[in-house]
Amino acid sequence: MTDTSILSKTDYHTSEQAERLLKKRYRSEARFIFYGRLAIICALLILVTLLSSIFLQGYTSFYQHMAILEFDLKQELVDPQNTGDPEVIAKADYRTIVNNMLREKFPDVTVRRDRKALKDIISSGSDLFVRSAVMADLSLVGTRATIAVPLSDDADSVFKGFIDRTLPEDERRVKDNQLGWLDQLSEEGRIESRFNMTFFQVGDSREPELAGIWGAVVGSALTLVVTLLISFPLGVATAIYLEEFAPKNRWTDLIEVNINNLAAVPSIVFGLLGLAVFLNFFGLPRSAPLVGGLVLALMTLPTIIIASRASLKAVPPSIREGGLGVGASHVQTVFHHVLPLAMPGMMTGTIIGMAQALGETAPLLMIGMVAFIVDVPTGITSPATVLPVQIFIWADSPERAFVAKTGGAIMVLLSFLVIMNLIAVMLRRRFERRW
């Protein structure tokens, strides 16, 4: 009996069969590692493709060609009474000054149609640039001043190489005469490529060369501040109550299930809810960061609650016992000992929720943040748009230059997301305590 027992074969591990099996096990291990590396390489390739396509599409939005032109800031046009009052100077007719400059620079363009084409090579907002140059230096009034104004988006495209000169004229957005004028300016050294400050200073515009992302950045920041102020205290308080104080019964189970379900609700539903409740019922202003923040707070709450509960659960019970053991009350134990240990996890969860909220578009469309808003918002009730919605609006615009703006805005949004995630990692490292 003992001789035939399978356990009595003590030479098994040196047998050929065991050897074969061992080799097979190592082979499968090597295979698994290979698949893993393959998966990572694939993921990296996709990521690189994505990022480089965004970069290639968007990098041109960060620079802009300017025409450096000489404007005759005649006293009678800018400040006829010679008051020197900035308010009077600000209201002067700079459009005429720009038109005069063009007439002076290209005296042989006389036909009305050509004059219109000529005007189109510089930005329709040139007069604003002239004005701000004058406002910055009032001594320019009455002199001839050299001021840089942006080219129009089509003219800018010529220098960025997006216009194919070999195409027949009627298939080209920039006509032969416009190309001639641009070439003339270029030969005179009056065209300069500069970093596009406008892009980071102003809000949206119908003219791509005048459109900026600052309005959307401020809108996003205001919205996120509202979201954070509402969802962090509410989420953490809910998590603490549910995890530490609530009795475990059918009601709290129901609440827990519902919170988990809320995390999976499509975000557009929260937008509809915001539209119905905040706008229609409470009558809050449309397109405002306040409402956007409220809607995003609803969406972020489940994420924060779940993350906070998980980090509370991860605090070892021995810490609670230690607190209770020296006579701390339940609340004192939670706030003095458990909460500080759970904080890094809560903050990480919150930042991840915030990053999600920063990239959210759909619910904001429902509450009117998709409107075309030129002004940089000044408060949480002024109309605003946010970065992802701005991307959505620009991606929808037909002009070639808006395609680049879309890429540029995506890069700005991604860098904010990366910064937020870095902060999350840093917070975790900084506050992580061992016990």
Next chain:
Amino acid sequence: MEMKFTTKNVNVYYGDAQAINNVSLDIPDRAVMAMIGPSGCGKSTYLRCLNRMNDTIPIARVDGDIRLDGHDIHSEIDVVHLRARVGMVFQKPNPFPKSIFDNIAYGPKLHGIATKKSDLEAIVEESLQKAGLWNEVKDRLGSPGTGLSGGQQQRLCIARAIAVSPEVILMDEPCSALDPIATAKIEELIDELRQNYCIAIVTHSMQQAARVSQRTAFFHLGDLVESGPTTEIFTNPKDQRTQDYITGRFG
């Protein structure tokens, strides 16, 4: 011998399962009471009844009469007050993730025993001295309590318990995570502390019970089998199960 705790017919249930049955036991003041028994016999559960630590387990239910100095701990003494009077040292050292100073000063601050910095400093020094840790840590009171060795951490936890001026110190297998040298130090400390405190200690080691305690209670499967002076339990047990356990037949 004056009794600090008197307990009558204590039953503890975890959900439907009964963990201890009808335990009646008195714990003397200024002495060490050891509770021994095989794993799962209910000795820790009984100990945790004494400062109502079982309240923190939602499914646990305690009934029976437990009196501290003749007052019912469930109806006559507030739970927070009770836990200040009955300190506890746990199986695994659990210092707060704070500095050594703050670990000890936390309790006194909480209960308003001391509010001035100088008073707190005096309490910290005295507690650490009583716990035999002062000389080892006096130069680094600001460093984290979790950075100490296991034995030092456990003495820090004892100092933390002493700092709130308790009358009773409960110890739940305080040496089970420690090496023999650290264990010896803690045992010495327990022997000194019994001059001033009522001490109840749960231990797995019969040698430890024999070394540190004056009275011993033997638990088995949720029952209190017998209790009495330690020398008597170890030399002349009345019950066969006690005899079997201390001679190493089971456990």
